[in-house]
Amino acid sequence: MDSLRxxxxxxxxxxxxxxxxxxxxxxxxxxxxAGFPQALRERGSNADVxxxxxxxxxxxxxxxxxxxxxxxxxPARAQGYRRxxxxxxxxxxxxxxxxxxxxxxxxxGVLALAPYLGPRRLTQEMAAAGGPRAxxxxxxxxxxxxxxxxxxxxxxxxxxxxVGGQPPLPPVxxxxxxxxxxxxxxxxxxxxxxxxxxxxxxxxxxxxxxxALWGDWLGQDLLAGARCAAAPAA
Numbered sequence: 001m002d003s004l005r006x007x008x009x010x011x012x013x014x015x016x017x018x019x020x021x022x023x024x025x026x027x028x029x030x031x032x033x034a035g036f037p038q039a040l041r042e043r044g045s046n047a048d049v050x051x052x053x054x055x056x057x058x059x060x061x062x063x064x065x066x067x068x069x070x071x072x073x074x075p076a077r078a079q080g081y082r083r084x085x086x087x088x089x090x091x092x093x094x095x096x097x098x099x100x101x102x103x104x105x106x107x108x109g110v111l112a113l114a115p116y117l118g119p120r121r122l123t124q125e126m127a128a129a130g131g132p133r134a135x136x137x138x139x140x141x142x143x144x145x146x147x148x149x150x151x152x153x154x155x156x157x158x159x160x161x162x163v164g165g166q167p168p169l170p171p172v173x174x175x176x177x178x179x180x181x182x183x184x185x186x187x188x189x190x191x192x193x194x195x196x197x198x199x200x201x202x203x204x205x206x207x208x209x210x211x212a213l214w215g216d217w218l219g220q221d222l223l224a225g226a227r228c229a230a231a232p233a234a
Contacts, residue, residue: 004028006049010228015082016047021092046226117185118152132160159192177209
């Protein structure tokens with residue numbers, strides 16, 4: 001995966017890596033143009049940033065999570081990063097949530113901004129059942145998934161499952177614009193998360209809302225503990 005690396009202020013590197021995953025038709029530089037790394041620096045965080053070009057093609061061929069794991073997360077751990085957060089927008093948010101479901105022990109948290117959460121037919125199926133928990137309780141979560149929505153169903157099934165009945169998930173935070181075209185699915189998903197981990201902002205499925213949500217999330221100082229790693233011995 002092509003990536004844009006933006007080191008923090010540490011002389012060597014930070015002990016914390018923030019991995020940014022763009023939407024389906026966005027490119028890594030758009031995060032920079034939208035001021036995401038700058039906002040992080042203005043909060044005084046020492047975290048390093050890696051913007052990964054996790055484009056639509058990787059999701060289409062089913063390789064996105066494997067490549068994210070093998071080319072980004074595991075190498076970051078091998079380099080000595082103590083904490084790794086995934087921050088994804090739209091399709092990138094879907095990828096970050098999917099990673100939390102399948103490889104949650106390898107990351108320290110997820111911020112999903114306006115994530116894609118599956119095709120409309122899936123969310124309509126859950127709404128008809130009375131919500132995601134009722135949908136899961138009725139066994140509809142296992143209804144003959146096709147290749148296109150297997151991860152979608154796995155995601156909803158995992159987050160709507162009983163507490164303690166599944167491997168622990170890393171902290172997951174959700175943010176979305178109140179006028180986002182996916183807001184209905186976001187509201188359903190928000191029911192499955194602790195209220196303090198859900199934020200909304202005015203706006204739709206676009207950068208102004210995402211910038212506001214990013215700033216709100218940074219204001220919680222979840223990355224304030226980033227420290228500079230010791231420089232390698234000469």
